[in-house]
Amino acid sequence: MKKFLPFVFTAISLAASAQNNSSNKIISNKADALKDKIIAWRRDFHEHPELGNREVRTADIIAKHLKSLGIEVQTGVATTGVVGILKGGKPGPVVGLRADMDALPVTERVNIPFASKVKAQYNGNEVGVMHACGHDSHMAIMMAVAEVLAGMKKDLHGTVKFLFQPAEEGAPAGEKGGAEQMIAEGALENPKVDVVFGLHINSQTEVGKIVYRPGGTMAGVSDMQITVKGRSAHGAYPWSSIDPVVVSAQIISSLQSIVSRNVNVTENPAVVTVGVIQGGSRFNIIPESVKMQGTIRYFTEYDEKLVTDNVRRIATKTAEAYGATAEVLIPYSNHYPVTFNDVDLTAKMLPSLQAAAGKENVLLRPPVTGAEDFSFFQQKVPGLFFFLGGMPKGGSPLTAPSHHTPDFYLDESGFTLGVKALCDLTLDYMAGKGK
Template sequence: MAEKLKDPMVAWRRDFHRHPETGYEEFRTAGIVAKHLSRLGMEVAEGIGKTGVVGLLRGEQPGPTIGLRADMDALPIQDQKVVPYSSLTDGKAHLCGHDAHTSMLMGAAQLLAGIGRPKRGNIKFIFQPAEEGLAGAKAMMDDGVLQNPKVDAMAGLHVFPTLPTGRLTVCKGVSFAAADQLVIKIIGKGGHAARPHEGVDAITVAAQVISGLQHVASRLVDPLEPVVITIGKIQGGYMGAAIAPDVEMIGTVRTLTPSLRARMPEIIENVVSGVVSSFGAQYELNYFTGYPAVLNDESMVDLMTQTSEQLFQDKRWEYAKPSMGGEDFAYYSHSVPSVFFRLGISDGSAATGYPLHHPRFDLDENALPYGAAMLAAIALNFVSTSSLSYETK
């Protein structure tokens, strides 16, 4: 049934790809989604978490409720692909697959609406804004997306270019890392480039700080506890013949355990302070707590893997190591039993092999029916077999 929806899912995905919208600006995308859900006869709520959309397929009898989630936002990166569906908006592009996530969940909604109302329980289709660093999941939760009726479990997926098309991987327990933000300002003293001893070169100090931070994982943290510190943006200076008076660096810190996450601000500040003081510079450091780790519930993972084998009649899945990527699906997973799994989108070509967030990221659209079918089947299996408590609202 999902294969029969491949063409419309491809069309939706390419339309979203041409017209990307970043966090909390997904008005066009949300409008298309809302109209689709309404045409399917669902109860539809708009403006949840500002630009989120929720469709409700209510069962014939009271029962458990499962939420299926897709994120709708694009990235503030220029699309460098030369394809018929390249982004038409300068500086914005779907380079993380959220256009595919949205299209697959629209497909799953059409599949389930076509089958008819479940005998018991409810299925919520949660189309979420602002996953890319702006906590759209939390915004939707603050607006009550997990209530009325109360959501008993959540399921979602993310496309992965390192996996062949249609292959699935999943983790039990921690699945994606906690993701925090780091902003460091190095304050030196400007001057002429030909007389560096009269100034304090903030660029040189910043370079040493970056080098020092890369030693945190190798020398200051238990090697069995994964941590990633990446400085992704650095800005400072005026010209080649001038000593930069200050430099600002922005980065991310990824951890898998709450204990290490709690220690990271102090560890980082000790490194920055030691390096900066040795050069006679000063610094300002701001550490912002971001998304928590994604937690996969063991019973929900079992449901997902059993559903895969039932659906495809073979073992198309395998267990994987946790990803150091961050995901705001984490907020749902800390509130209700959840499963968040990965779907392969690579056909082996160079075009589908670029990593997430790369300016030329693309995917094999043959993966779309796999994702839609998995989401729909997980929902059907959950509402028909779950013994969780539920509300009758």
């Protein structure tokens, strides 16, 4: 019998490959057929954006769509989140798929028929509201994924858990939210999720392309607040003061040495940015205190500690040298871990991404110093997070409007690729290819 085993395994392998190719073709056809619906959903979400923990209308649309597909639905998760549970007809793993829901306090100026005119209150101010990061497309893509997979329910080897997550950009002041809160409220349990996949549209990657990275793909982030306290005086008599403005200027300059002189940038990038300086009320009054706020970014726990410790040391010791004091809070309001793609999982699922987009269209990318709270899911279960092209063909990444800006723009022709990729990842993992 032994001499026939190679032929037996070859036959099994060929049969599995043929079945997989057939599934890929079915998914591709179904995704293409849903193209108009995906665009319509996305445009509706875009025209009616809602800020984090305020995604009430958005959640209602999603929940109704999932229920119409026969999917079990949980609402009000982490305030406005929606969880859909699709139990397949055959036993198997539980695959989590995540899409974020919230918009940003940005006033849109893109000339499109479905541009947002919405205004809302944010931190006590009236602001324009815009889907300036593509979360509208993420929701529309996953609604289509749910429709495709629900149509294959009896053939699914396992369960799919759709995680529509609020407040990815951060919960409003004084509130909890986002992935961390969804996890705290049991979104990864009952049934327990074995693996999680997610995507993010990218306005500076050409449509039809998928980019990915194993390991640390997006930075961990902590915000920081430094309060320098000195002694106030008349601006004409600076010798009577301990000037917190001068001290703050020295601190900001010295902080730049952390990345250039302390971090081994040949191994991992890091960022230290001061984005806010607040102090003083009149040109001829030296204030008593100055407050600075900023962000630090890193890709390893070692670098997180290195950067954080050095920020504290530089701020406090510089202030002390001038006779002032500095209070350093890191983090003071939010902290996201590194978005870390499980290395083995990424390697095993790479063929699924290549099957969806074509091998030549799946590209390895450098690490990104932006941050994502998808990372909280990856701390609990193995995860893979990848980027989907949203820039018109022939565009330049150098000139395409970036995320979080009023001119942010997406080419909608690439949305169906996101559907194909998430469906292929789900079915291939269920078939055992990602284990």
